Amino acid sequence: MATVKLLTDEEVASVPAVKAVFDDIRATRKSDFVNNFWRALANQPALLERTWASIKQVMMEPGELDPLTKELVYIAVSTANSCSYCVHSHTAAARTKGLSDQQYAEFLAVIGMAAETNTLANSLQIPIDREFLIG
Amino acid sequence: MATVKLLTDEEVASVPAVKAVFDDIRATRKSDFVNNFWRALANQPALLERTWASIKQVMMEPGELDPLTKELVYIAVSTANSCSYCVHSHTAAARTKGLSDQQYAEFLAVIGMAAETNTLANSLQIPIDREFLIG
Amino acid sequence: MATVKLLTDEEVASVPAVKAVFDDIRATRKSDFVNNFWRALANQPALLERTWASIKQVMMEPGELDPLTKELVYIAVSTANSCSYCVHSHTAAARTKGLSDQQYAEFLAVIGMAAETNTLANSLQIPIDREFLIG
Amino acid sequence: MATVKLLTDEEVASVPAVKAVFDDIRATRKSDFVNNFWRALANQPALLERTWASIKQVMMEPGELDPLTKELVYIAVSTANSCSYCVHSHTAAARTKGLSDQQYAEFLAVIGMAAETNTLANSLQIPIDREFLIG
């Protein structure tokens, strides 16, 4: 169904740049599973390397936002962009990072409200209050 | 610039249903400031009441997601929906709830990555891995 | 602010193909006002002609949907696509076609609900019921 | 395929708050059919109750917009938001409310034109005419 072939481990074995990324994905995640997103990007080695390097830095390096919060933000964007693949993969990731049913219910309520009020504000073309502006 | 008149406190004073919501907004937020979103919705009293009741329940009732996380999720959706008003108002709200510059920088990195990978997955039409499916 | 110059009547006078469209806009709408959308498209005569011909056929020819319903549908799409210009111009058009305050309030409630449930369905990735499928 | 389990009538039977909503859906629609949207939301009882109460008020209470017009507006938003589930369920609903083939053809023409002109206006960044502004 993809617009490119999803590369298997065998096919990747002969492309060192791609093989190195797959090895790093497995080592970083401590899992043998490499999901389809990376198998599709494997057709574009430069894009694969840059994307994986960015994901590793943005999503996995310790910072001031905890990993679960990052996943929720990721799902929110993916939902608004109607990316089925991303919604599925990041909801699964959120669960492995401890998302509870109650947190998920609250999250859904927030994204639903946000979408509703976005639509109202965009349709009413509400001007931004001076109080919200910087400086 | 709005498609409706933004109602002033004087105009609202004579509409009890709207006045009651404005009073509740002020009491709940412990602030005299009522932003333009509510002044625009004041033209549609039933919609105003329902929207405020939902926002109060979804965003302010204590739960398992902390208030700052909810605001970040809200900004994420508002950004993806290109709602300038909502981005401004909820970024301001996030700052009053303690958003640090470092957290904001990490948040921006996450929504940027999400948008990028959403686009890649949607353009490559990547099929969902069996591993991500429920049940 | 536009990415092209908005052409004035003087500038249009020397381009017959564009002048003819402007004349037809004025005759069809029985008004001397030609709004900025057409003044921007006037830089691309072929696109101007095709777009005006389509708008005239789609929005103005009598059919089974009344003109106000068409405008509401137009605003709904324009809101979801965050087109400020289109929201403003078609909300103004809807008012000239009789949109009442109460109808507008109900319309806003519908687009808000739709956006909210779209988000819930897209985030929950709900499978389509067999009952909704054709044939 | 959903990110949550779709609850069956048996599973719902033991959750009074959810059971009450399902009963009301059946009574209101005079049909035994409860579609997957509600079966997914049944995992989040508070969200289920609030969403159903809003849908009932917004879509089913008599007002100045007729039920078919509301459905067309709903489909327009759902299409722009790429919500397959919502497009399917509300197109089916529109047909049960009398949508004719000719009305559907005109509706499709309108949403197509709207999307096209939204794109042109957003790409040309056309400034809003003074004539469209309120007050």
Place this chain on the structure above:
Amino acid sequence: MATVKLLTDEEVASVPAVKAVFDDIRATRKSDFVNNFWRALANQPALLERTWASIKQVMMEPGELDPLTKELVYIAVSTANSCSYCVHSHTAAARTKGLSDQQYAEFLAVIGMAAETNTLANSLQIPIDREFLIG
């Protein structure tokens, strides 16, 4: 799965206006294959005729943009609008017009970057530099 029946050649044979468009599609493309998009639109003859006439003019008439560039722009929009059907059909079209694997990799990198910076600019609400304005 469509919301309308996809019309077969047999069904189309008795509707001259539709038959004429199908014949023109086949003659223009020098191929017997008529894809589902046109078979769905065949239910709305006026929309079918106008859409095919526009596509023929916009995508096939010689101009200053080469056919492959047009297809890449088309895929970019279709991806951002989450149109699976359009992404598939225009990626296939781009390949028949000579899209190389390297070009596709570069294209994917561009649309990914664009989506990422769009999100950053929309979330930071960056004001437009005077240098970018016309006139």
Place this chain on the structure above:
Amino acid sequence: MATVKLLTDEEVASVPAVKAVFDDIRATRKSDFVNNFWRALANQPALLERTWASIKQVMMEPGELDPLTKELVYIAVSTANSCSYCVHSHTAAARTKGLSDQQYAEFLAVIGMAAETNTLANSLQIPIDREFLIG
């Protein structure tokens, strides 16, 4: 109007990591002008560095797509995502890379058609033809 302060050259002078990026932007573009996008990102040095490095690689390294084609694809995505800032900055960039009025007219026609047919395909929920699938 931004949600962060746009940093001036004076403010940037004392932050070596940011100063280095600004210097590289100026050297790479052979221009003293640093636009607001980078002045806003300057508040998030890590994000600034990663974004500039990616833009440089994706948009400026020689490849199989020429620079103007990349800009057109960038504008197409930015338009669909309603990013005013990005539409303005990349339309200006396209003009400096030689975009002719005729090319721009053809480009606008393509993105308009794409948006229209995306909407039709998404509303009709057209199934993907077997002929478009890989492998």
